[in-house]
Amino acid sequence: MKLSDLKTGDKGVIVKVLGHGGFRKRIVEMGFIKGTTVEVLLNAPLQDPVKYKILGYEVSLRHDEATMIEIISVKEAKEFEKTQQQGSQRGNVSDDDEIPLSAQQLHDAALKRRRRINVALVGNPNCGKTSLFNIASGSHERVGNYSGVTVDAKEGYAHFEGYEFNIVDLPGTYSLSAYSPEELYVRKQIIEKTPDIVINVIDTSNLERNLYLTTQLIDMNLRMVCALNMYDETERRGDHIDYNKIGELFGVPMIPTVFKTGRGVDLLFHIIINLYEGVDFVDKDGNINPEVAADIQKWHKDYENHHGGDHAEDFAHGPKRNKPVFRHIHINHGTYVEEGIETVKTVLQREEQVRHRYSTRYLSIKLLEMDKETERLVRTLPTAKEILAARDRAAEKIKEETKEDSETAIMDAKYGFIHGALQEAEYAEGTKNDTYHTTHLLDKLITHRYLGFPIFILMLYLMFQTT
Numbered sequence: 001m002k003l004s005d006l007k008t009g010d011k012g013v014i015v016k017v018l019g020h021g022g023f024r025k026r027i028v029e030m031g032f033i034k035g036t037t038v039e040v041l042l043n044a045p046l047q048d049p050v051k052y053k054i055l056g057y058e059v060s061l062r063h064d065e066a067t068m069i070e071i072i073s074v075k076e077a078k079e080f081e082k083t084q085q086q087g088s089q090r091g092n093v094s095d096d097d098e099i100p101l102s103a104q105q106l107h108d109a110a111l112k113r114r115r116r117i118n119v120a121l122v123g124n125p126n127c128g129k130t131s132l133f134n135i136a137s138g139s140h141e142r143v144g145n146y147s148g149v150t151v152d153a154k155e156g157y158a159h160f161e162g163y164e165f166n167i168v169d170l171p172g173t174y175s176l177s178a179y180s181p182e183e184l185y186v187r188k189q190i191i192e193k194t195p196d197i198v199i200n201v202i203d204t205s206n207l208e209r210n211l212y213l214t215t216q217l218i219d220m221n222l223r224m225v226c227a228l229n230m231y232d233e234t235e236r237r238g239d240h241i242d243y244n245k246i247g248e249l250f251g252v253p254m255i256p257t258v259f260k261t262g263r264g265v266d267l268l269f270h271i272i273i274n275l276y277e278g279v280d281f282v283d284k285d286g287n288i289n290p291e292v293a294a295d296i297q298k299w300h301k302d303y304e305n306h307h308g309g310d311h312a313e314d315f316a317h318g319p320k321r322n323k324p325v326f327r328h329i330h331i332n333h334g335t336y337v338e339e340g341i342e343t344v345k346t347v348l349q350r351e352e353q354v355r356h357r358y359s360t361r362y363l364s365i366k367l368l369e370m371d372k373e374t375e376r377l378v379r380t381l382p383t384a385k386e387i388l389a390a391r392d393r394a395a396e397k398i399k400e401e402t403k404e405d406s407e408t409a410i411m412d413a414k415y416g417f418i419h420g421a422l423q424e425a426e427y428a429e430g431t432k433n434d435t436y437h438t439t440h441l442l443d444k445l446i447t448h449r450y451l452g453f454p455i456f457i458l459m460l461y462l463m464f465q466t467t
Contacts, residue, residue, distance in 0.1 A: 001073055004050075004066035006040045012071035013037050013110035017280070018194040019068045020359045021221040021328050028280050031055040032069055034114055035107045065356045068194070077109040115163045117276050120190060122217065123201035124210050125172030128229040130154075131259035132201060133169040136269070153189060160269040161303050168195065174209075176216045178373040187373075190220065191357065197223050197272050200252075204228040204241065207427065208418055214250065215331050215414045221359040223279050224252050227268055231256040238430020245425040251329040270300075279326045288326070330361065333413035336401040340368055340394030347390045351381050367391045368398070368406040 006012055014036045017024045031054045032038070041058060042051040048063040061069075121129040133139060137156025154169040170189055171182040178184045190198065200217055202210040207228075217224055228243055247254035253271050257264035277296050281289040288296075332338065344364035349355065354363065354377075366374035368391060378387050395406040402409045446455055 001071055001076060002067050003038065003052075003061075003069040003071050004063050006071070006073065008040050008043050010073065011037060011039045012073045013077070013106045015070040015072055015110050015114045016196065017069050018196075019356055020362075021223070021279075022359060023065075023068065023356045024280050027065070027069065030059055031057060035110050037103065037106060038071065062352060062356075064353060068356055072106075072110045072113050074106065077106050116166065117163055117272065118166045118193070118196045119168070119272065120193070120195035120198050121167065121169045121201060122186060122190070122198055122213070123172060124174055124203060124206075124213060127172065127201045127203040127210065128227075128257075128259045129169055129172065129201045132199070132227065132229070132257075132265070133167060135259055135262055135265060136165070137167055152185075158269075160266070161273060161300070163269075163273055165269070165272075168193070173213070175213055176220075177369070178371055184373065190222070195222075196276055197225065199268070199272070200224055200226045202226055202228050204231050204239075204256075205233045205237070207241070208415075208422060211250075211418045211421075212414060214252070215417065218250065218252070218329065218331055219359070219362045219365055221328055221362065223275055225268065225271055225275055226250075226252050226254045227257045227259075227264070228254055229257050229259055231264070232258045232261075234430070240426060240428045240430070242425045242427070246421060246427070249421040249424060251327040253326065273300075275326060282326050331414060331417050333365075333410055334402075334416075336398050337368070337406070337409050337413055340398050340406065341365060343394045344368065344387065344391050347383065347387050351383060351387075354381065364391075365410060368395055369410055370395075370407055 001012070003012065003014075014032055014034050016034060017027050017032060019027075036054060039053045040050060041053050044050065049060040050063060050066060051058055051060050053059075121133060123129045133154060133156055136158040138158075139154070139156045152171070156167045156169070158165040158167060168189070170186045173180070173182045173186050176183060176187045178187070198217060200214050202214070204210075214226060226247070228241070231241075234241060243254040243256060253275065255264055255268045255271060257268060259265070274296055278288045278292050281292040333341065341361060341364045344367055345360045348360040348363055354360070363374060363378075367378065367387070375388070378384050381387065398404075398406045398409050404412070446452060448455075
């Protein structure tokens with residue numbers, strides 16, 4: 001249930017705040033914190049804005065902003081409490097035929113509801129997303145990048161450390177531009193479905209190429225963790241990867257994983273819980289609020305005591321050498337591009353109806369990339385002409401200064417950032433072992449000057465015979 005669904009005089013308890021990081025930070029600072037009771041004082045004639053009472057203060061929110069806040073109502077809490085006590089399915093319980101719940105019961109019900117985390121898997125084709133989906137949810141989706149595989153979103157469920165995870169496996173894509181149906185579909189899913197956490201699955205053997213998508217996700221200001229998949233191949237090759245340093249530079253936790261064996265999956269979901277519960281309460285250096293950290297630490301400790309297990313790498317357990325980093329950064333696109341982004345962003349920020357759902361920096365970057373879908377969105381706004389005129393002026397200035405169009409300048413800047421970050425982290429590919437030795441042998445055989453055509457004809461014959 002959303003906060004916008006409450007009527008005048010109704011009460012509810014905050015479960016979670018959706019949306020991008022800038023919006024969540026502003027709403028949390030206003031007092032809309034998980035487990036806090038909120039009451040509707042007054043609905044305007046057109047339900048915009050709405051006045052609420054929270055933590056003893058009166059606060060006004062626009063209706064669109066209230067739709068981004070998930071709550072549990074008194075009635076829902078009673079139904080939940082009844083289900084817990086009786087072990088039965090939800091009944092149609094009215095407010096009048098039940099004993100009123102205490103504030104603590106309402107708070108506890110909200111926190112239990114909060115332990116459902118919506119996760120989206122995003123990554124390049126063939127990076128291992130579907131393998132993670134299968135190992136986490138117990139499903140058996142086909143793996144590979146060919147017709148019929150991940151052409152739409154696959155949904156599954158998992159349980160870990162007392163949390164329920166709703167997992168969506170999105171199509172593989174190399175970027176979040178609007179050039180292909182897959183790219184557009186992934187982008188719309190992220191914006192419209194607002195997942196709590198994005199798992200960016202990365203093929204570590206092709207690190208630089210995969211990190212381009214990571215920079216675009218960072219632009220969207222999402223809660224994100226990176227799974228450095230196929231990490232065993234880089235180890236066999238002898239690569240030097242300081243994943244803690246790379247995570248620090250990107251502001252995103254980097255977790256080495258090998259999905260075909262399950263290596264790193266437990267730690268990945270453990271970090272997701274910490275990110276989900278704590279990221280809105282960190283300072284610019286990535287240090288979490290001590291009280292919030294203590295709550296997360298207590299949950300992990302209590303759960304481990306009852307179910308066994310331990311995780312040494314945990315930002316809630318105090319300072320550690322290898323602690324994951326949680327902080328939002330801005331990819332530096334260079335002086336002229338950054339000036340253009342700020343120019344467009346200043347005009348966009350006047351439009352309240354887009355600020356709660358989109359990062360205005362992200363929209364500014366997309367406009368400078370001449371993204372048609374973003375232009376279509378902007379044209380629905382009252383100040384569309386002013387926004388697009390500011391974009392055109394900024395793009396022209398970028399072209400004058402860099403001798404490149406703004407889209408190319410942004411792309412070059414992202415790859416420059418990635419290259420610089422990998423250099424600072426002293427990333428180096430090893431030469432110890434060719435992990436694609438078998439693949440290379442097959443390539444030579446299939447593309448052989450004399451043997452290639454007979455093999456091709458044989459494969460066609462076998463396909464026709466078996467289908």
